[in-house]
Amino acid sequence: MSEVIFIVFLGAACIQTIYWLLFAGLILRHKNPCSESAQLPGVSIIVCAYNELENLKKLLPALYSQNHPDYEIVVVNDRSTDGTYEYLLEQSEQNEKLKLVHIDRTPAHVNAKKYALTLGIKVAKHEQLVFTDADCQPASGEWASNLASGFNAQSQFVLGYSQFTAEPGFVNSFSRFETQMTGMLCHSFALAGNPYMGVGRNLGYRKSMFLQNNGFNQFQRVVGGDDDLLVNQYANKSNTEVCLGQDALVWSYSKDTVPDYFRQKLRHISVSKYYKRKDKLLLGMYSTSHLLFWIAFVILAASMYFPEIVFGVLIIRLILNSLIINSISKKFGERIVIWTVPMMDFLYSVYLLIMGFAALSTKKVRWN
Secondary structure (H helix, E strand, C coil), X not given: CHHHHHHHHHHHHHHHHHHHHHHHHHHHHCCCCCCCCCCCCCXXXXXXXXXXXXXXXXXHHHHHCCCCCCEEEEEEEECCCCCHHHHHHHHHHHCCCEEEEEECCCCCCCCHHHHHHHHHHHHCXXXXXXXXXXXXXXXXXXXXXXXXXXXXXXXXXXXXXXXXXXXXXXXXXXXXXXXHHHHHHHHHHHHCCCCCCCCCCCEEEEHHHHHHCCCCHHHCCCCCCCCHHHHHHHCCCCCEEECCCHHHCEEECCXXXXXXXXXXXXXXXXXXXXXXXHHHHHHHHHHHHHHHHHHHHHHHHHHCCCHHHHHHHHHHHHHHHHHHHHHHHHHHCCCCCHHHHHHHHHHHHHHHHHHHHHHHHCCCCCCC
């Protein structure tokens, strides 16, 4: 039995190494698509807001100060009751860049977020659309220009990276690690010619693409999925660009408690079952190999089966992962605490195990 587990351990380590070298090779060599272009297309920045008054007071000044020659800001007030509408109405009168869309009621049997996004898209004057959330902050005044630079004659989608701000606490630390893991998978797959998801906090796509494919109609009843399912269904090797770096980064805020974080991630994972079969296979292979590596290691370490080899492989893998994560985090425009990587890598396997069981056993997923 130990021989079989040892083979599984080595096999999982090899699969993980291949994935990690893929991450590093594609992401670290990547250069933003049209960053040197003098002609940047106009963009409509679209934000949906439900009771986001305090967050909008921080976000709008950052959007007003974007260094882009031609852009508008479309904010959809989705039934807010905290003074958001009054604030946005005042702002729209003071700043011509801001366009306000107000929703009093969402039609029955229609997902509220998708409905709000659809209305914002329809009133947008530009063909190129850029999306972020009300609780986000662009890391730079060049953010809109960086996303706009991804739109060329072929591109329909522009994928950006979004990370959580560093705060004290375990939930924040693990959220940042898990977000980087997701970002490495998302962007390396896209750079390899197989885009499978996007993140609505930092995403661009064309208005005509959205309208020609009837928007979110195909997955209107799915909770979430307004970003990753749209990319999964319609993005491909030739129509997708990736924008990375400090000037293309968007910051957000992580959940404060484990239950809140659990519900958020369960919602995200529940959407992945609608991915294309190829994407589920590739992602499943990565997650399974990560989980099997640590399960096999614990069993082999407890039985002291070839400890020199087992612990040697573990050390090599953790050093490789730490160096790659550190390098990629800089490429993304952030900084990861490198000494926490080994612990987070192990906890990530626990996370995969728990979320896997939760996704299989949960029949209905709530938005919050």
